[in-house]
Amino acid sequence: MIETEKLRKVAQETAGQRCIDPACGARFGLNDRLYVCPSCGGLLDVALKAATDTDPEALRAVWTSRLASFDPRERSGVWRYRELLPFAADAPVVTLAEGNTPLYAAPVAAAYCGLEALTLKHQGCNPTGSFKDTGMTTAVTQALILGARTVVCASTGNTAASLAAYAARAHLQCAILVPRGQISHAKLAQSLDYGAAVLELDGNFDDAMRLIRELADDESIYLVNSINPFRIEGQKTVAAELLQQRDWRVPDHVVVPGGNLGNSSALGKGFRELKDLGLIDRLPRLSVVQAEGAAPFASLFESASDVLIPIEHPQTLATAIKIGAPVSWKKALRAVLESDGNVLSVSEQEIADAKAIIGRDGVGCEPASATTVAGIKRLVASGVIGSETDVVAVLTGHILKDTDYAINYHQEELYSPDRASDKTKKERRLAGTYSNPPARVQATRAAILEGLRRHEQQRDKG
Numbered sequence: 001m002i003e004t005e006k007l008r009k010v011a012q013e014t015a016g017q018r019c020i021d022p023a024c025g026a027r028f029g030l031n032d033r034l035y036v037c038p039s040c041g042g043l044l045d046v047a048l049k050a051a052t053d054t055d056p057e058a059l060r061a062v063w064t065s066r067l068a069s070f071d072p073r074e075r076s077g078v079w080r081y082r083e084l085l086p087f088a089a090d091a092p093v094v095t096l097a098e099g100n101t102p103l104y105a106a107p108v109a110a111a112y113c114g115l116e117a118l119t120l121k122h123q124g125c126n127p128t129g130s131f132k133d134t135g136m137t138t139a140v141t142q143a144l145i146l147g148a149r150t151v152v153c154a155s156t157g158n159t160a161a162s163l164a165a166y167a168a169r170a171h172l173q174c175a176i177l178v179p180r181g182q183i184s185h186a187k188l189a190q191s192l193d194y195g196a197a198v199l200e201l202d203g204n205f206d207d208a209m210r211l212i213r214e215l216a217d218d219e220s221i222y223l224v225n226s227i228n229p230f231r232i233e234g235q236k237t238v239a240a241e242l243l244q245q246r247d248w249r250v251p252d253h254v255v256v257p258g259g260n261l262g263n264s265s266a267l268g269k270g271f272r273e274l275k276d277l278g279l280i281d282r283l284p285r286l287s288v289v290q291a292e293g294a295a296p297f298a299s300l301f302e303s304a305s306d307v308l309i310p311i312e313h314p315q316t317l318a319t320a321i322k323i324g325a326p327v328s329w330k331k332a333l334r335a336v337l338e339s340d341g342n343v344l345s346v347s348e349q350e351i352a353d354a355k356a357i358i359g360r361d362g363v364g365c366e367p368a369s370a371t372t373v374a375g376i377k378r379l380v381a382s383g384v385i386g387s388e389t390d391v392v393a394v395l396t397g398h399i400l401k402d403t404d405y406a407i408n409y410h411q412e413e414l415y416s417p418d419r420a421s422d423k424t425k426k427e428r429r430l431a432g433t434y435s436n437p438p439a440r441v442q443a444t445r446a447a448i449l450e451g452l453r454r455h456e457q458q459r460d461k462g
């Protein structure tokens with residue numbers, strides 16, 4: 001048996017689910033159908049007990065050799081790292097060749113932030129256009145193992161689109177609960193095309209999340225929001241892929257957007273397990289950035305509190321992270337504190353400008369993803385991140401997920417959603433600091449050349 005097979009066998013023999021609350025710590029079987037601890041209501045982790053005799057070099061070599069394979073499990077940037085996953089060799093893997101997302105050097109965004117260099121890990125290049133696919137491949141595989149007939153989630157759009165696609169691959173019924181009128185058209189279009197039952201709710205994401213948890217009592221229904229620890233297992237593999245792409249050089253700092261806080265929890269778990277296995281010798285600092293109007297986790301961090309106070313009416317144009325009661329905050333807090341990271345929030349204007357700047361590097365993302373670059377700029381300005389720091393920003397969704405936002409920004413028609421305040425619409429208008437509006441030209445050669453000249457002048461000003 002080769003080294004990695006031995007490791008996987010040991011990992012599975014000892015794997016289980018464990019309550020993350022240190023005062024409880026209750027343990028459960030891997031295939032117990034649970035979402036929270038039945039003893040205390042705490043969040044659950046999949047606990048893998050690694051073999052003590054792991055040879056990190058052998059593991060790295062196997063993962064590298066798989067890059068040249070056409071086996072569907074090895075084309076997947078999640079299942080390629082299956083030694084880190086709690087599944088048996090004969091698991092009914094549901095895959096769309098997820099992961100495999102690029103790392104881009106971003107010199108324009110780096111200069112904007114005050115950094116010498118900045119790297120973008122573009123998780124929006126997943127099959128359905130967001131990082132959710134890396135967790136959905138494992139969660140839907142687990143749904144098949146448990147014999148579920150229906151998979152469900154509450155969503156701000158991306159989880160829904162991803163689940164709808166993976167459920168279609170697995171021939172499972174899929175129901176998604178989304179806040180009516182509050183998710184982007186592109187995300188809605190995806191879920192409809194993939195054949196999901198789209199249930200639009202009069203309420204916000206937090207209302208949808210509460211309802212969905214009530215549904216999960218039904219044995220035939222499997223809940224795949226990131227409260228489900230099998231989602232986190234798939235999502236954590238981005239840590240391994242990122243490090244492999246960097247030839248195992250650990251970045252100083254990794255920055256992610258924060259909504260329901262599954263992604264930050266997953267990255268934290270991924271880095272910690274790689275360290276426990278001896279594949280890296282230190283953890284990167286992990287920081288989370290939220291939108292100002294939906295920042296309960298940033299408030300908690302700022303006040304050094306250990307209780308999250310939900311926000312009843314979260315507001316942000318970055319609809320993906322318009323969440324007032326993030327479910328996984330305890331896991332995310334653990335990951336941030338353990339790595340000496342930060343949590344902060346940024347304004348609508350900062351998000352909009354950062355998104356346009358990311359675009360100038362030829363990389364497109366949706367608004368929620370741009371919180372990272374906006375947050376990094378702030379952390380550099382306040383001296384938390386030095387200009388020579390090796391920073392990776394994780395972009396979570398593709399630009400085509402929300403084209404209305406981009407078009408409105410460039411035409412200076414983007415309005416801060418702060419409706420409760422007494423500001424007029426004009427006062428809520430966001431500045432198009434780096435806007436690039438389309439120009440109407442006459443159908444003549446001279447007019448086109450003049451249009452180009454004007455565009456160049458305008459760009460130089462930006």
Ligand code: F0G
Pocket residue numbers: 130132154155156157158159160226257258259260261262263264320321366368369396397
């Ligand atoms: N970025 C994008 C593009 C997202 O869609 C989400 C979450 C996040 C960031 C935040 O990640 O929740 O793990 O902290 N979207 C969820 C959804 C809530 O339903 O699609 P998180």
